[in-house]
Amino acid sequence: AQSVTQPDIHITVSEGASLELRCNYSYGATPYLFWYVQSPGQGLQLLLKYFSGDTLVQGIKGFEAEFKRSQSSFNLRKPSVHWSDAAEYFCAVVVGGAGRRALTFGSGTRLQVQP
Amino acid sequence: GAGVSQTPSNKVTEKGKYVELRCDPISGHTALYWYRQSLGQGPEFLIYFQGTGAADDSGLPNDRFFAVRPEGSVSTLKIQRTERGDSAVYLCASSPPGVAGGTDTQYFGPGTRLTVL
Secondary structure, eight states: OOEEEOOOSEEEEETTSOEEEOOEEEOSSOOEEEEEEEOTTSOEEEEEEEOSSOSEEEOGGGOEEEEEGGGTEEEEEESSOOGGGOEEEEEEEEOSSTTOOOOEEOOOEEEEEEO | OOOOEEEOSEEEEOTTOOEEEEEEOOTTOOEEEEEEEOTTSOOEEEEEEETTEEEEOTTOOSTTEEEEOTTSSOEEEEEOSOOGGGOEEEEEEEEOSSOOTTOSOOEEOOOEEEEEO
């Protein structure tokens, strides 16, 4: 079945440590790929997106993501985590060709940052 | 500038009642989306408007759910005969015109938390 998988429900890292959040998708064609962050009491905010071209994408707040076609993955990374990065992170895709705009989200990864 | 706003922020209703949830998109945004987020899950797509018309309503779970956007700006999501399973956070998003389909950035509102008792 077509899906977006975030295998890690909850991750805890120390402030200043590096971070990698995993995302895998299972679709016939490469979808458009997104990472969103959801902080308590705030709406979903786009961190970055990938459509084509350079497979390493830079986003806001120091985040980056790498698209790997061979692994059907789009993992999110940050070299040094700040306490304010604690939030829920969602990988999302758009598939289905021209005119299709609906985002399909993974189930999310909750990030906790220890001081 | 003002972001996407949603009212009410919280809505508590009884099983079987009718509810309306409102979304005010960012000014000038032509595309508007509704999603539903259940506890511990990612948002699920419900419906997408381009202007006044529903371009994709494939995510509406059944005919108790209906949405309108009569003037191409504000949208209302309507739920008839609410059920306890409808309890969730209902999210609205909008995106600007002139962007190729599927590549637009969707700007989300804070959501309406619906609780059906």
